[in-house]
Amino acid sequence: xxxxxxxxxxxxxxxxxxxxxxxxxxxxxxxxxxxxxxxxxxxxxxxxxxxxxxxxxxxxxxxxxxxxxxxxxxxxxxxxxxxxxxxxxxxxxxxxxxxxxxxxxxxxxxxxxxxxxxxxxxxxxxxxxxxxxxxxxxxxxxxxxxxxxxxxxxxxxxxxxxxxxxxxxxxxxxxxxxxxxxxxxxxxxxxxxxxxxxxxxxxxxxxxxxxxxxxxxxxxxxxxxxxxxxxxxxxxxxxxxxxxxxxxxxxxxxxxxxxxxxxxxxxxxxxxxxxxxxxx
Numbered sequence: 001x002x003x004x005x006x007x008x009x010x011x012x013x014x015x016x017x018x019x020x021x022x023x024x025x026x027x028x029x030x031x032x033x034x035x036x037x038x039x040x041x042x043x044x045x046x047x048x049x050x051x052x053x054x055x056x057x058x059x060x061x062x063x064x065x066x067x068x069x070x071x072x073x074x075x076x077x078x079x080x081x082x083x084x085x086x087x088x089x090x091x092x093x094x095x096x097x098x099x100x101x102x103x104x105x106x107x108x109x110x111x112x113x114x115x116x117x118x119x120x121x122x123x124x125x126x127x128x129x130x131x132x133x134x135x136x137x138x139x140x141x142x143x144x145x146x147x148x149x150x151x152x153x154x155x156x157x158x159x160x161x162x163x164x165x166x167x168x169x170x171x172x173x174x175x176x177x178x179x180x181x182x183x184x185x186x187x188x189x190x191x192x193x194x195x196x197x198x199x200x201x202x203x204x205x206x207x208x209x210x211x212x213x214x215x216x217x218x219x220x221x222x223x224x225x226x227x228x229x230x231x232x233x234x235x236x237x238x239x240x241x242x243x244x245x246x247x248x249x250x251x252x253x254x255x256x257x258x259x260x261x262x263x264x265x266x267x268x269x270x271x272x273x274x275x276x277x278x279x280x
Contacts, residue, residue: 001247002150004225004254006142009149010262017269018058024276025059031276032061032088033117033269037095038076038102039069044095047265051093054265060272063089073103077110084112090279091117091272114278117271120166128171131178134278135271140172142263143204143225144179152223152252155180158199162186162213162240163206168227172204193217205240213241215249223252227260 021031033055037048048064055062065079076094083089092115098104108116113123119135127133136144147154159181163169169185176183186196194217197203205213206227218224228240239256247253254260 001250002252003247004146004150004252004259006146006254006259006262009146010142010266012149013145013263013266013270014054014058017266017273020273021059021276024273024280027280029276029280030061030088031059031090031272032063033091033093033272034063034065034083034086034089035093035095036065036067036076036079038067038071039099041097044097048095050265051268054269055272058269058273060269061088069099071099071102073101073106076102076107080107080110084110084115087279089115090275091115091268093118093268115275117268117275119171119271125166125171128174131174134274136175136267137167137171138264138267138271139168139206139227139260140175141267141270142260143172143227144175145267146225146254146260146263147202147223150252152202154202157181157201159183159202159204160186160197160200161204161206162193162197163204163208163227165206168206172206176202176204207240209240210238211240211242213246215242215245218246218249220249221251222249224250224254225260226254226256228256229261 035048035051052062083092092111108120113121116124119137124135159176161169161173164185164187173183173185197217198219200222202223204225210230210232226239226241230238232238237257
């Protein structure tokens with residue numbers, strides 16, 4: 001069993017991004033990411049701070065817009081419209097979740113597709129579906145990057161994704177399919193789930209339930225990718241996979257923390273770099 005080290009893969013990708021950002025700078029093109037945060041959600045604040053650090057690390061300019069909890073949908077749309085037209089901003093990211101009174105869908109749809117570095121806009125979602133994308137959703141893109149880094153073959157393999165969210169499950173299935181995997185998507189209504197997961201050469205767990213995937217659900221020698229970020233009964237960070245009991249059955253497995261997590265912000269930086277090149 002080999003542990004997939006997300007930090008090592010992330011560092012390698014960030015080195016490449018840093019070089020490319022510097023090359024653009026030498027050609028007179030600065031790269032800028034605008035991050036909008038509404039309200040005081042503590043987890044969101046941590047994410048935004050990590051995104052800022054990531055930008056600094058690779059030489060990008062980061063612009064933070066911290067808005068009060070009572071900001072209206074209209075006020076937020078006004079800011080986004082301004083950023084859409086600002087040439088020094090290549091990427092715009094609106095930190096989710098937004099306060100309940102704000103219409104999330106309208107906000108996502110108002111970000112110019114060429115600046116939508118989260119790849120949530122329906123236009124970008126459509127491009128992912130047909131395989132001619134500029135941007136990829138950060139977590140699934142990070143997973144593909146990790147598989148490639150470890151020379152794990154996707155082509156021809158049985159791939160099972162547990163979870164069908166728009167942010168991870170669905171785009172993950174599309175990317176595995178584009179890499180010639182044979183893909184099954186499972187969810188809360190799937191019957192005999194463990195019969196399906198036991199067929200998987202590559203299993204991606206994105207359900208948001210602590211230790212949901214147990215050893216009896218895994219085929220010997222499978223590659224197991226754990227997207228979960230949960231707290232167990234003791235308050236300790238853990239994934240969707242029962243790591244201790246599953247690890248001895250796998251050929252490769254991602255830990256939590258230190259697996260998929262570090263890749264997500266790295267791929268956001270990669271999308272911002274792409275936006276910057278397209279904005280030359």
